[in-house]
Amino acid sequence: MVKRRATILIVDDERINIQILDNALSDQYNILAAMSGEQAIKVALESRPCLILLDIILPDISGYEVCKALKNNKQTSHIPIIFVTAQSLPEDELKGLELGAIDYFRKPFLVPLIKVRIRNQIELVQKTAALEQLAWIDGLTGIPNRRSFDKRYFEACKYAVRSKRRICLILLDIDFFKQYNDYYGHAQGDVVLQQVARALEQGVTRPLDLVARYGGEEFVILLTDSSEKEGALLAEKVRQKIEDLAIPHIKSNINRTLTISVGVTTSSNDGGSLDSKALLETTDACLYEAKAMGRNTVVSADFRPRTPKSI
Numbered sequence: 001m002v003k004r005r006a007t008i009l010i011v012d013d014e015r016i017n018i019q020i021l022d023n024a025l026s027d028q029y030n031i032l033a034a035m036s037g038e039q040a041i042k043v044a045l046e047s048r049p050c051l052i053l054l055d056i057i058l059p060d061i062s063g064y065e066v067c068k069a070l071k072n073n074k075q076t077s078h079i080p081i082i083f084v085t086a087q088s089l090p091e092d093e094l095k096g097l098e099l100g101a102i103d104y105f106r107k108p109f110l111v112p113l114i115k116v117r118i119r120n121q122i123e124l125v126q127k128t129a130a131l132e133q134l135a136w137i138d139g140l141t142g143i144p145n146r147r148s149f150d151k152r153y154f155e156a157c158k159y160a161v162r163s164k165r166r167i168c169l170i171l172l173d174i175d176f177f178k179q180y181n182d183y184y185g186h187a188q189g190d191v192v193l194q195q196v197a198r199a200l201e202q203g204v205t206r207p208l209d210l211v212a213r214y215g216g217e218e219f220v221i222l223l224t225d226s227s228e229k230e231g232a233l234l235a236e237k238v239r240q241k242i243e244d245l246a247i248p249h250i251k252s253n254i255n256r257t258l259t260i261s262v263g264v265t266t267s268s269n270d271g272g273s274l275d276s277k278a279l280l281e282t283t284d285a286c287l288y289e290a291k292a293m294g295r296n297t298v299v300s301a302d303f304r305p306r307t308p309k310s311i
């Protein structure tokens with residue numbers, strides 16, 4: 001995997017100090033610079049650097065205030081900050097660290113020393129980001145996992161109520177997958193799960209929509225602003241897309257081809273509360289109905305009324 005160059009934001013009101021750090025670091029990192037506190041906050045918000053080297057004495061607001069503002073903002077609170085300053089009293093250092101900075105370098109500093117300490121911090125940031133990524137992505141298929149879905153679904157339901165928009169849930173499950181595994185082997189079953197995940201990703205293209213592995217051989221699609229008709233059409237599109245992959249499944253009685261069953265539900269937009277658990281249960285009931293109807297089919301339900309109907 002190609003590692004992206006990390007970006008460091010240097011904040012200092014003295015051009016010469018920025019120059020020294022830039023000379024020391026620019027061969028390994030992308031460097032951004034800011035010469036005032038307000039500018040530092042703006043650049044941090046726009047560019048989300050990997051690390052910020054922050055002076056305390058700045059022409060407008062102090063480095064402490066910059067640190068506080070960045071730590072209080074959800075979008076920047078995760079960015080590690082290192083104070084680089086001539087303020088050398090222990091109480092200055094304590095104040096900086098208490099505000100959430102991860103380290104404190106006193107000027108004048110030794111360039112080789114600061115380089116090593118910055119490298120260590122960047123490595124830590126990158127490892128944490130990689131672990132964070134693993135926690136949200138399904139290891140087999142590379143698409144978001146159940147945990148991702150749960151989080152996004154919760155947020156989407158809140159947003160739907162607030163903005164009086166409809167959300168649509170599509171649950172789908174591979175047909176006769178146990179028989180597939182038993183006949184072709186578990187490793188080939190894994191390959192199929194990857195193929196299905198890829199096809200679903202290709203079929204769901206709006207940036208705010210989500211495809212996730214819900215568990216085992218079950219996937220979920222979350223459409224964040226969708227009419228009932230759009231949801232049902234997409235459900236049918238993905239069902240067809242999987243059938244069109246024409247993956248041989250000799251143990252399936254549906255054309256000896258791998259297929260999926262699909263349940264789809266769209267929430268109402270009457271501005272009332274949205275029972276996210278009930279929406280999921282209704283969608284699951286639709287999926288169950290699709291299986292009972294012979295599989296390779298889509299069953300949709302209005303969230304209200306909750307009676308499933310075949311399309």
Ligand SMILES: Nc1nc2c(ncn2[C@@H]2O[C@H](COP(=O)(O)OP(=O)(O)OP(=O)(O)O)[C@@H](O)[C@H]2O)c(=O)[nH]1
Pocket residue numbers: 140173174175176177178179181185186187188189190193215216217291295
């Ligand atoms: N290869 C592979 N198989 C998995 C994975 N997760 C779950 N499965 C298999 O998926 C199969 C699901 O079987 P069932 O729940 O009986 O469902 P089914 O055979 O698809 O039957 P219907 O859903 O009724 O069509 C089981 O054999 C699981 O072992 C996985 O990560 N890899």
